[in-house]
Amino acid sequence: MTVAGLLLAAGEGRRLGRPKALVDLDGRLLVERGLATLTAGGCTPVHVVLGAAHDEVLAAADLAGATVVLNEDWRAGLASSLRAGLAALPSQVEAVVVALVDQPLVTPEVVRRLRQAYDGGAVTAVATYGGLPRNPVLLARSTWADVAAQASGDTGARAFLRANPDLTTPVPCDDVGAPDDVDTPAELATLRRRLLTQS
Template structure:
């Protein structure tokens, strides 16, 4: 049961004023943090979908999304299409959620290994990211994706295939959309 990781990191970070992939938090870029999270959780291979920024990371497959301006759906499609045929499932993660660590991803993978088709991390019962999709769901998830809505459209339309896994005790889905968000996360990390 091969589980790959796809990190969606193509956006320009328009509200932040720079591509999120290149933003540093605690001396490490968000894209490097995301790759490390997926790899440490056991995802292999790990692919990074890029667009607005040139990213260089050793040991990682970079997937260029020339349509990144159209939104997350194009990155989802590019990431899924890039995976080898022997991958059975994929964990989809977003580059701008640096407080989600490998333990949360491991919980998703464990639920999949226990028979779940689609697994969504929840925080206090609220569905967020990352998500895991078994291969036989990829085409339907890709078909449902549009504009800036990725796998969420499919998952909301098919709650019968979704297994929720609570991760609020080990991870935080706070994302970085603005300079204020980044400053708040920097303060939280320095207080640890």
């Protein structure tokens, strides 16, 4: 079974003050960390959707092994990046794990668990933490058209998943990852302190 990875990394990071893809965390750009997580989790191919400051990202980041998808419509929000990414995946891909660039505590094991859920027959699978659905998510190809149609603004697959709970398999990941995201300088500072105490 071919399960691809899709990293959404096109936003400008307005509240953060710079594109999240270019944020250095523990010596590595967030876009590089996200690519490595999907790759180590067994996804192939891996597509990275860029938008804001894409020239800077391409110049600064090591994205070897990834296919870069440019979302010219990135200002329209995350949904536009999800649509661009899904549309770019090759025909042999049967499912995709969609991850966000600003959640660096997601680990390869989270990705592997989503892939295992798909191997077990799941149509969609969602990583949960504390019982709550977050990211990443896995989407079988049969859902992509509906997911793309229902995505809007900064909401990606959530609308489809909420409308189709019977198709969604929750995958607990509390023990192997965390959904903390980086939206503000304060959140970034907190995350850096957390990583420092773990090292």
